[in-house]
Amino acid sequence: MLNTLNRRSLLAALALSASVALVPAGAGAQDKQKIKLGFIGPISGGNAQQGLGAKNGFLLAIDQANADDYPYEVEGVVLDDASDPQTGVGAALKLVNDPEVVAAIGHWNSPVALATIPVFNRAQMPFIVWGAISPKITDQNLPEVTRVTPTLLAENLPLAHWAASDLGAKKIAIVSDTSDYGTGNADAFTQFFTDAGGAIDSTDLLPVGTTDFRAVLTKIKDAGADAIYFGGVITEAGILRKQEEEIGLDIPMIGISGFYDPEFIKLAGDAAEGTMVSYPAAQSNPRLDQMHADYDAHGFAEPESPYTKYAYEATNILLTAIREVGIDDKVALAKAIRGMSHEGVLGTTTFDANGQTEIPVEVEIKVVKGGEWVTLDK
């Protein structure tokens, strides 16, 4: 008993002396409090390209803040959700349980975001969604949650109108996955396309991880649809497109940003040619150009992905809010984010009553040509 007590007090004394010894050194350099910001996204698995690009956007914003005269020393905590809700919740719990983490951004996959936002809500940790686009995420209006990307409604509406008029499709077959994202897309496109005067031939929802679409494609071929709308993400999109060509089904495949990714072209190979997606039009502003240049100069291992700028912007919004309100009052911090009018790479971001970005979306059509995504000429 006495022995342990002695050992303990000895340890305490040691620790004390160590901290005493350390403090002057720290103060001598720069007396900045250390804080952490969290990032969650798919950095492994089929959607990893999207997550890795966004992760780099997040780290870039933090590095720039640290190099600048930011009042805190910021450390980025990067966690993988592997596009899996369970893994995502694990990562979210890790962030909210770390007292140094002030706020976080996350998720490319809507099902993952829908699983983790209650965790951030319970912990009252401000959370900005940089990639997941299901309307349900902001429909819940959790005070901590905001989103810098447009919802899938904003991408599906112009696509449906374009498909009905420019593409001239009358009957479209929908293939999607069974997740919230996939069913959300299927519902949204069905409504917008029928409103635009088209007809939906069939709707087939397959679980994420499906590797054989031939039976469904055979059915679509037999029914004679004018085009296929795919409402899922990259891996399945690549497989579907490849098998569509193999089965001799020569109709266009269209979709939204969910598989706007070079990896899709790699997976589908030559069959990817002519695939069309709607994607928020590239804005050009000096800040965005600066970010592209900074990204290249930073020397990341992975190329920029379409969501790099969203993650970069989300991180900057967090950093700005933290600079204004500090880190002690999380509720005030969340409020500050919502009330913010942020000038950044996306333009002027403001949030509506539900925490959804109010930046108007102008959508353009991207098409695979010569093994690359290019913007379709009007």
Next chain:
Amino acid sequence: MDAFVMQNLMNWLVLSSIYALVALGFSLLFGVLNVIHFSHGDVSIVAPFVVLATVQALIATAFPAATPGALVLACAAAIVVVGLIGVLADWLVIRRFRNAPAMMALVATVALGTVIRELIRMIYPQGSNPKPFPNLIETRLMIGDLTVPVFSLFVIAVSVLMMIVLYVVMRHTPLGMRIRAVAEDRNIARLMAISPSRIYAATFFIASAVGAIGGIFYASYAGVVRFDFGIQLGLIGFSAAVIGGLGSMQGAILGSLLIAGIDTLVQATMAEGASYRLVFAFLLVIFVLVLKPSGILGRTVMEKV
């Protein structure tokens, strides 16, 4: 017959063939060793990764560009390598449970499957991501409205050939006779100067090499491969073997035809059937097991006391 039905028939036969190649391994191993090798699907899916790695190595050294020759060589290498991995799995893990209840080996191989998946993920560069897998034969035949990939015909032909070869090996060669002798009674076989451990190794090699062909076909048919594809491939192969009757080769083939049949049928005929294809496939498994627990062609399993 119209193109729709023909195309679906084609899909059905190709899927059945791929499943059968995996199911045969389950059946063979159960028949001989009384072992349910649950990581058989994972062992099989190693094959496409070996193919991809070998092709890259060949292109870097012997062949200037991706030629059919490199692909064929890579497939051959993968079949042998995966056969040996099967032997290794037995030697490292499964043989330790020879005298234990069958349940022990089953649980051990479930764990082994996880180990194999994670090893693929770690060893293969960026192993978490799906890898595009080449179509083994690109040519397609156009018969009227019907597009028939030569690859599909090839898969069916190879599977039928493998079934015949397996049958001949098991029934009409000294090796097959020894395998059956060991399956019948390991101790008596030993008295007849047959070394059971060699027979086990041979059986694992055959089952895993056949599974490797199934794995390569599966990846090529899907067009991509990912480290965890072995789970579903194994589960479906195992279910096919169980429906047909574990231990019966004909049963494995019949089971594969049934599972792939219901899979294709549900998707082709039911509205929104695609969402429930696996539900129906596994309902079939339950249905068969309730009616005939030993499988359709299975022998009744006697509990060894």
